[in-house]
Amino acid sequence: MTHNHFRKIKSCLEAINKIQLQVDDNQTFTSENKVKVDYKHTIIDLDDYSLIISGSAEQHYKQHHSTEKIFLFISLYDSENNEMFLNKKQHTQVRELVKIKTAV
Numbered sequence: 001m002t003h004n005h006f007r008k009i010k011s012c013l014e015a016i017n018k019i020q021l022q023v024d025d026n027q028t029f030t031s032e033n034k035v036k037v038d039y040k041h042t043i044i045d046l047d048d049y050s051l052i053i054s055g056s057a058e059q060h061y062k063q064h065h066s067t068e069k070i071f072l073f074i075s076l077y078d079s080e081n082n083e084m085f086l087n088k089k090q091h092t093q094v095r096e097l098v099k100i101k102t103a104v
Contacts, residue, residue: 001084001085001086001087001090005084006086006090008047008048008049009046009049009051009076009094010093010094010097012046012047012049013044013046013051013094013097013098013101014097016044016101017101018101018102019042019044019053019098019101019102020042020102021039021040021042021053021102022039022040022042023037023038023039023040024037024038024039024040032061033060033061033062034058034059034060034061035058035059036056036057036058036059037056037057037058038055038056039053039054039055039056039057039072040054041053041054042054048078048079049076049077049078049079049084050076050077050081051074051075051076051094051098052073052074052075052076052077053072053073053074053075053098053102054072054073055070055071055072055073056070056071057069057070057071058070058071070099072095072098072099072102074091074094074095074098076094
């Protein structure tokens with residue numbers, strides 16, 4: 001992906017206030033020490049691109065603390081539905097923006 005494409009995608013993501021992930025109610029699991037929530041595929045329109053996010057979140061409870069793990073799958077497509085591949089640095093930047101915008 002070119003630097004110009006990435007800069008446009010990044011600015012579109014920064015312009016979004018909040019990303020609301022859709023919870024898959026059929027895949028929610030709760031036990032005494034663990035809660036697991038699966039997220040449905042969520043498509044975010046970024047002008048000429050589409051960002052697709054899905055994944056899960058787990059929260060584990062112990063006596064004095066809890067831990068949370070979030071697993072998100074991020075795919076990026078252009079206007080012709082061709083998958084665009086991010087390099088490691090670009091992927092990290094998109095992942096951090098998505099993490100802030102979802103506030104899961």
